[in-house]
Amino acid sequence: DTAVSQTPKYLVTQMGNDKSIKCEQNLGHDTMYWYKQDSKKFLKIMFSYNNKELIINETVPNRFSPKSPDKAHLNLHINSLELGDSAVYFCASSSRRGYGYTFGSGTRLTVV
């Protein structure tokens, strides 16, 4: 019974394509996040949603668009994929005050 689940786990796609990564949490948290782990292994926050409202939006190309249909789901859509988008993307959730921070297992995106 996975707390934060992401799909797919692996994604290989060609440059220029549009793809989505889905995330769902069953912890009852009201805040969800997307993080990117780049080739240098840094984990950097991209977006955060609280109760479907965008509250954190780091400097991310506008080809990346998060969508939160409800507080248990936060999807990431990426348009016109580029080679530099290859990374591992982690979804996470927490309470509004940041407690109980829980990560999904990651989606390894490879753009060829």
Next chain:
Amino acid sequence: DQQVKQNSPSLSVQEGRISILNCDYTNSMFDYFLWYKKYPAEGPTFLISISSIKDKNEDGRFTVFLNKSAKHLSLHIVPSQPGDSAVYFCAARPGGTSYGKLTFGQGTILTVHP
């Protein structure tokens, strides 16, 4: 500008000995610090945390020490076990309204030899 730094990319220790992982930060607004452990092909899992009002927090074999004046924290694992072999990330969070914004270090690979 990397606000949280783990300057040791890797650490190797013998089973039963102490593992000490270090982390430095530069942002004075950070008031809550966390350590995460990550196995390959899995997401980071929470290990232990400490608030800036404390200088030590202990949970079983894991102890985190915080030195605010030096902007330094460390994670001690005693005794180390082979199952502790993983990547350890230090993370920090500011107070105020950005509770959820964690800033991570680049991780330290810990290898515990039997």
